[in-house]
Amino acid sequence: MKRTLIACLFGALALFAWTITSVAADNPTVVQVGTNGALTEAPFHIAQAKGYFQAEGLDVHFVPFVSAAFMIAPLGAGQLDAGGGAPTAGLYNAVARGIDVRAVADLGTDPPGYGFQKLIVRTALITSGRFKTIKDLKGMTIAVAAQGATAYVAIGSLLNKAGLKRDEVKLTYLGYTDQVAALRNGAIDASLMPEPNATLAVATGVAKQIEGDDAFYPNQEVACLIYGHSFLKEHRDVGVRFMRAYLRGVRYYDDALKGGKLAGPNANDVIAIMTAATTLKDPAVYHALTPHYANSKGFVNLVSMTADLASLRADGLVESQSIKAEDAVDNGFVSDALK
Numbered sequence: 001m002k003r004t005l006i007a008c009l010f011g012a013l014a015l016f017a018w019t020i021t022s023v024a025a026d027n028p029t030v031v032q033v034g035t036n037g038a039l040t041e042a043p044f045h046i047a048q049a050k051g052y053f054q055a056e057g058l059d060v061h062f063v064p065f066v067s068a069a070f071m072i073a074p075l076g077a078g079q080l081d082a083g084g085g086a087p088t089a090g091l092y093n094a095v096a097r098g099i100d101v102r103a104v105a106d107l108g109t110d111p112p113g114y115g116f117q118k119l120i121v122r123t124a125l126i127t128s129g130r131f132k133t134i135k136d137l138k139g140m141t142i143a144v145a146a147q148g149a150t151a152y153v154a155i156g157s158l159l160n161k162a163g164l165k166r167d168e169v170k171l172t173y174l175g176y177t178d179q180v181a182a183l184r185n186g187a188i189d190a191s192l193m194p195e196p197n198a199t200l201a202v203a204t205g206v207a208k209q210i211e212g213d214d215a216f217y218p219n220q221e222v223a224c225l226i227y228g229h230s231f232l233k234e235h236r237d238v239g240v241r242f243m244r245a246y247l248r249g250v251r252y253y254d255d256a257l258k259g260g261k262l263a264g265p266n267a268n269d270v271i272a273i274m275t276a277a278t279t280l281k282d283p284a285v286y287h288a289l290t291p292h293y294a295n296s297k298g299f300v301n302l303v304s305m306t307a308d309l310a311s312l313r314a315d316g317l318v319e320s321q322s323i324k325a326e327d328a329v330d331n332g333f334v335s336d337a338l339k
Contacts, residue, residue, distance in 0.1 A: 028059035029238050034071040034083030035062045036145075037176065037278070039116065039195045040108035040223040040292050041084050043249030045277040046270060050252065052245035058238070066175040068226065069146040075101045075228030081235075082242060083226045087305055087328065089148025089317035091226070095328045096320035100229035102330040105243065106300045107223035108292035113260035115212020116292040117151060117222060118198035119158065121190045122183055123208050131189075134162035134210070140189035141170045143179045148317040150222045151192045153308045156315075157217040158192075166315070183207050194222075196280050199289040212290055221304040222292065232330065243298070243337035250294045262291050298334035302326060 031053075035041050044062065047053050053060045065071050068085020075083055076099035087103050094101050110116060125131040131140075137159065144151040156166055174182055176197040182188040184206045192213065193201060201207045213220065225246060231239030258264040262271060271286040280286070295301075305325035312318045 028054070028057050029235075029241075031058050031060045031081045031238065031242060032079070033060055033062050034065050034068070034074070034080045034085070036065050036067050036085050038085070038108075038223065039274075039289070040294070042253050042270065042274060042291075043107075043246055043294060044084065045249075045273055046252050047245045047249035049273045049277065050249070052248045053242070056241035056245045058242060058245065060242075067145040067149060068223075069149060071226065072099070072101055075226060078229040078234070080228055081230045081238075082228065085223055085226065086145075086150040087221060087224050087226075087300075087308070088146060088150070089312045092309060092312065092318045092320070092323055092325075092328055096318075096323045100232045101328075102227055102232060103221075103224035103300050103305070103328055104227045104231075104239070104330050104333045105225040105246065105298040106221065106295040107225050108294055109219060109301060109304075110212070110214045110217070110222055111219055111293050112214050114257075114291060114293040115214030115218075116195045116198075116290050117154065117192050117213040118195070118202075118290070119190065119192055119210040119213075120183075120198055120201055120207040121210055122186070122188075123205060124186075125189055126208055134158065135164065137162065137190060138164055138168050139170075141172055141187070143172050143174045143182060143188045143191040143193075145175060146173050147171070148312055150220060150308060151194075153311045154213050154217040154220060154222075155192050156311060158213075161216055180204070180206070195289040195291065196285055199285055200280075203285070203288075219301060219304060220308070221301040224300055227330065227333065231333075236333075239333050240336045243333045247296070247298050247334070247337055250298070251296050253294060254296050257291060257293065260290055262286055262289070298337065299331060300329055302329065305329070 069088045069090045071083035072090045072094050074080040179191045180201045256264045256266040256270040309325045
């Protein structure tokens with residue numbers, strides 16, 4: 001009798017689980033996700049292509065932005081559910097003002113060998129001898145995607161190690177595609193540019209790679225998965241489902257990594273997915289570039305975020321003197337997904 005009861009109970013649970021999955025598949029929840037075209041978004045495209053989002057009953061739509069800095073307002077207003085990009089000064093300022101945005105998972109870091117943000121310098125400046133070492137950046141115009149972004153902090157670290165101050169260079173803020181054009185016409189001299197844009201710029205001959213960010217600011221939390229009001233307050237269950245699919249995408253991506261390249265067991269499949277999902281269609285570029293690393297357990301690097309926050313506050317870009325990095329983080333989604 002007891003065995004029969006247990007068997008019936010497990011049968012009922014299995015039927016319930018199948019029913020929920022079936023209903024989710026038949027009535028998928030639409031999710032709007034902000035993207036900026038960086039390679040760090042590979043797990044998004046993998047989760048889409050491999051059916052991980054669909055398995056969670058999600059119909060994911062990608063919305064392009066110049067950078068994560070411009071995603072904060074629509075995330076806080078519930079117009080976007082999630083976004084991928086740098087934990088900028090705008091994120092900390094928004095949280096300090098009570099806006100519902102939080103970094104919920106790692107999207108991309110730069111441990112040794114995976115310096116996917118590259119300092120590149122115009123070829124003409126190298127050929128002429130104007131640029132020989134990092135100290136020669138003095139007086140030059142350097143581009144990053146947005147003021148207060150992680151690349152902004154990394155540039156500060158690079159200059160500091162060369163004995164330069166931020167006001168000894170001219171920082172300008174441009175989208176990645178515009179940076180390539182600006183290098184070509186001489187409007188900028190250098191850039192801290194993420195992949196694949198860096199490799200593309202070098203391939204055109206307009207610039208040369210100097211070094212990756214892992215050489216001067218390793219293990220930085222360069223990009224995060226960010227949730228807005230919708231997932232944080234109204235549909236937390238959907239946020240957990242999205243996280244489960246996302247982490248499956250991360251782990252598939254990490255299995256494509258080997259020796260600082262896309263050369264692991266899943267590399268060819270990941271490259272095929274990216275060529276199908278993005279505007280970059282040349283597999284050779286993916287084989288040549290330096291990929292980022294993503295934490296397979298999902299959690300962001302709070303040590304890095306704390307250091308970046310201190311730098312942003314020192315430059316007057318973060319209004320609050322009391323906000324902490326952990327105030328801008330919600331680990332609950334990763335914790336629930338890992339269960």
